[in-house]
Amino acid sequence: MRVKVPLLVTWAIFGYVLAILLAEPLNEITFIGFPLGFWFAQQGAIVVFVALIFIYAKRMDRVDEEFDVHEEELGSARKRVQRSGGRA
């Protein structure tokens, strides 16, 4: 939860507050040639969404290790099994 909540708040800020609710005032500002509100709605928010998921996956790796529930070995062992012909 302590990982998820800040990420979901960021998701809402970029996806809704900046891209939609504040789009009109932000459009007065120019950003790399775009009106800023338009840029958030059609580019920026998407880029942020991608980043959020990778940040989440990375942070969860750390949490998993902290609580000793990580599954690195399981995953790679499985891959080895698959490489050796799919039969364990």
Add this chain to the structure above:
Amino acid sequence: MSDIELWALIFTVLTFSLYIGIAFRTRVKDTEGFYVAGHGVPAAANGAAIAADWMSAASFISMAGLISFLGFDGAIYLLGWTGGYVLLALLLAPYLRKFGKYTVPDFVGDRYSESARAVAVVAAVFVSFTYVAGQMAGVGIVFSRFIGVTITTGVIIGMCVVVIYAVLGGMKGITWTQVAQYSVLIIAYLIPAWAIAARLTDVPVPQISFGEIATTLDQLQTDFGLSSYTEPFTNRPMQDVFFVALALMIGTAGLPHIIVRFYTTPSVRAARYSAGWALLFIALLYTTAPAVAVFSKTNLLEDVANQPWSERPDWIRNWEATGLMGFEDANGNGLVDSITSNPETAPGELVVSPDIMVLANPEIAGLPAPVVGLVAAGGLAAALSTASGLLLVIGSAIGHDLYYKRFRPEATEKQRLAAGRIAIGGAVLVAGYFGVNPPGFVAQVVAFAFGLAAASFFPIIVLGIFWKKTNAVGAVSGLVTGLTLTALYMYMTLYGGMEPWFGISPEGIGAIGAIINFAVTITVSNLTAPPSDDIQLLIEEVRHPRLGGEAVRLPDSERVTSGPS
């Protein structure tokens, strides 16, 4: 046969041979391989497969054109169809992967009750069929437009290819073909976009360079009497943009054919990363689409606006022949005075199908015929990959949830596999029939399927994972209330002549339906007895990230144990 038809044929034959080759390499012998690709798909490959599964003929062919006519408000599609992955990655994917079963109804059935499973089967099949009919029709249209065969022949060719790799390889075959199809469709989308960006601006990266063109387009649009392109809320009020984006996001996170793809990864960790890869791969197309929209709208306006129709350029003459463009000189002055993409809601002298924006792009950019052929192969890849993913959901709902779980729990592994194959085969036939004879309501239903998915699956799955007290009575009442109110509102505003409330269009009502579903499920669950200890243990187990790490007895002794056994 023209150059374009020849090249389209060459690329189609090449890519189809590739797909069939993959099918033979990935044949499966057991149900685990058939339904979840043996839980053996690496994160990045699964990401590409999800991206192909997700991006349909509509994303590839129609979306940029729709955006170009909506301007800023086109962001509903861009935000709505990407933002859902954040919800999916954070709230659903890792937990459902941990659950480790085959289908979405499996989770609903084990977590709540058998009657809830039955409702989920019906909902999954209904949502998937409405979708798949559109994909098959898309295959037929690409064939008829680029290769010059009839739509029916095109649909039949598409059906044969899907049958070969879906029936032979099940989820495994579909996954690896989707990886190939993603590569084909993204190349076919990006090459013309880059070329056109390089032609119009100094920077060949469309994502960066369309800013300056957007400003030009603002001017062009205002000169032509249209609203400024980048100005928000000219087509839809702010609250509607908000709710439609929200409904599409929640709906995305509730679509069964996307959720099942997360069951195919080897670990919970890989499920998290594959969501990231999926959205990255999707974002490649989704950040390019608004640029394509701006470029092609600018080209179109520069070529025709306020100019005599008799002097129109060649590319317009070519596309006029396909019926995708039409001109009617309403005031008889010989000039193009107005443009519309939908003559039913907005009159205009020049009627342009939004599809043209992507299809005509290579020609406008002056690219050679092979590139146009590649675009045809890309459109087919987009349609076929989505169709196969949907067909697998239908096949598994019938072969696994209905036949095995409900009627023949004693069926052998061999019978179950045969049932899965027959179910997919049958689903292809039905889908093909709807592809050739699309029911009139399909196009509308697809847009609304998101609202229905948002109001039904998402709330009860999320609550089922995160709130132990959610029980079967609560979930079923929430699902039924959310779904009924949403469907009723859609029906009343579309056919009942009801004025939308607070400017919220029927596409956006699913967000409200989802909130109602949450509220009802929580209230009813609080008023009734909490679920049994077995189910509470199941939730503990699902929330514990390591696969096979905890020795917890599950209600279903058939649970597939994961890990390298």
